[in-house]
Amino acid sequence: xxxxxxxxxxxxxxxxxxxxxxxxxxxxxxxxxxxxxxxxxxxxxxxxxxxxxxxxxxxxxxxxxxxxxxxxxxxxxxxxxxxxxxxxxxxxxxxxxxxxxxxxxxxxxxxxxxxxxxxxxxxxxxxxxxxxxxxxxxxxxxxxxxxxxxxxxxxxxxxxxxxxxxxxxxxxxxxxxxxx
Amino acid sequence: xxxxxxxxxxxxxxxxxxxxxxxxxxxxxxxxxxxxxxxxxxxxxxxxxxxxxxxxxxxxxxxxxxxxxxxxxxxxxxxxxxxxxxxxxxxxxxxxxxxxxxxxxxxxxxxxxxxxxxxxxxxxxxxxxxxxxxxxxxxxxxxxxxxxxxx
Numbered sequence: 613x614x615x616x617x618x619x620x621x622x623x624x625x626x627x628x629x630x631x632x633x634x635x636x637x638x639x640x641x642x643x644x645x646x647x648x649x650x651x652x653x654x655x656x657x658x659x660x661x662x663x664x665x666x667x668x669x670x671x672x673x674x675x676x677x678x679x680x681x682x683x684x685x686x687x688x689x690x691x692x693x694x695x696x697x698x699x700x701x702x703x704x705x706x707x708x709x710x711x712x713x714x715x716x717x718x719x720x721x722x723x724x725x726x727x728x729x730x731x732x733x734x735x736x737x738x739x740x741x742x743x744x745x746x747x748x749x750x751x752x753x754x755x756x757x758x759x760x761x762x763x764x765x766x767x768x769x770x771x772x773x774x775x776x777x778x779x780x781x782x783x784x785x786x787x788x789x790x791x792x
Numbered sequence: 793x794x795x796x797x798x799x800x801x802x803x804x805x806x807x808x809x810x811x812x813x814x815x816x817x818x819x820x821x822x823x824x825x826x827x828x829x830x831x832x833x834x835x836x837x838x839x840x841x842x843x844x845x846x847x848x849x850x851x852x853x854x855x856x857x858x859x860x861x862x863x864x865x866x867x868x869x870x871x872x873x874x875x876x877x878x879x880x881x882x883x884x885x886x887x888x889x890x891x892x893x894x895x896x897x898x899x900x901x902x903x904x905x906x907x908x909x910x911x912x913x914x915x916x917x918x919x920x921x922x923x924x925x926x927x928x929x930x931x932x933x934x935x936x937x938x939x940x941x942x943x
Contacts (some may be wrong), residue, residue: 627939630929635829636895640921641928656885663884664864666891670857671793671940690862694854702827705833706843716819720940725822726802727939728932729903730910730912734917735928737896742794753886760890765898771891775884776861782883790875 617692620684623650624677624696624780629704632725633732635672640735642676643742655746668776673697793828797835799845807839909942 630639631670639662646652653661665675673695681693694737708715715721744757756778763769794817802813816838829850836849855911859916905911913935920926921936 626929630824630932632822632824632839632932633899634821634825636892636942638826639892644921644928659885659888660868660881662818662888663881664868665861666888668857668860668864671826671853673826674829674854674857675861678912681867682862682865687862690865694858694894696827697826698850698854701823701829702833702846704823704825705820706828706846708823708839709834709837709846712834714847716822721794721822723943726906726910726943727937728912730905730914730931730934731917731935731938733896733899733904734914734923735931736899737805737893738921738928740889740893741922743892744886747885747889749886756883756886757873757888757890757893760887761897764891764894771887771894774887774891776873778884778887779880780883782879785883786875786879 616685617688619650620681620689620692621696624681624774625700626694627677628673628697629700631732633736634726636736637732638673638676640738641679643739644672646680653680655742657683659743663775667772794831797831801839808835812838814884820939 624686627638627641627645631641643658643734647655661679665672668675675695677693677697680688681690683689685692701776718768747753749757760774764771765773798813801807802810808816816831816834818826819865820834822825823830832849832853833846836845836847837843839845839849905914917931917935921928
């Protein structure tokens with residue numbers, strides 16, 4: 613019983629402590645820990661909860677943690693997961709704010725970041741392939757992710773509108789085919 | 793989210809001036825964890841000068857998420873078998889890889905990719921996680937070590 617909560621806490625605090633760059637950078641780490649290693653949620657559920665957490669207000673990583681924690685162990689699970697994600701941040705920032713305000717100008721840290729920044733971009737790109745594969749896209753639906761990229765990157769449209777549009781498109785498509 | 797925080801904390805309340813806010817955001821982006829949590833903790837500390845301010849700010853930034861996501865999670869369980877809900881999700885799912893790809897593409901900036909070594913790190917990290925099935929946390933740490941060695 614306690615062991616399970618502890619496992620949720622340590623998993624999410626690991627995610628919180630070792631990812632830099634915020635929300636999107638945490639997705640591959642969460643996927644690796646929660647879908648591939650612990651198998652708490654399936655790949656399909658993970659895609660769904662990403663969609664929902666992205667459209668809901670609030671901090672993406674916290675939303676995802678609450679959702680997954682709830683799935684594993686109900687309300688208490690969600691509290692433990694969110695606490696795990698937030699605690700390392702909280703402690704690190706407190707330490708920096710109190711003792712180490714020269715952090716930003718530190719030369720060693722800047723060198724580490726020069727190495728980490730491109731790595732984080734690579735990690736963000738990794739789930740794209742596995743998520744797209746898991747969807748079993750056909751020749752009609754494979755244009756959706758491509759169009760989404762064009763809309764966001766070139767036109768600067770908010771992801772929330774695309775999620776909404778995807779939902780409406782899905783309902784119309786279903787309505788059209790269920791009538792025939 | 794950052795622009796909302798700035799509007800509230802710098803403009804409306806006047807708790808922190810603009811340069812100090814910029815520093816806080818820069819540090820929040822450099823330190824591990826969600827940027828929203830990092831900046832809330834830092835702003836709470838700066839405004840009150842102590843631990844309790846950080847705690848209150850961090851707690852408060854998470855609270856709405858709790859209420860909203862728990863309600864949605866409940867609905868998700870309830871409607872998972874509903875065919876209309878599923879139809880909507882079927883349309884939404886293909887958007888998600890597009891969103892994540894966009895996040896990666898918009899991060900390919902001169903700030904993040906300073907020279908050819910950056911691209912080498914990028915490709916090595918991508919291959920290590922995509923095909924080598926390496927733990928992403930280990931790969932991030934390797935990136936930090938590579939930065940210390942090569943710069």
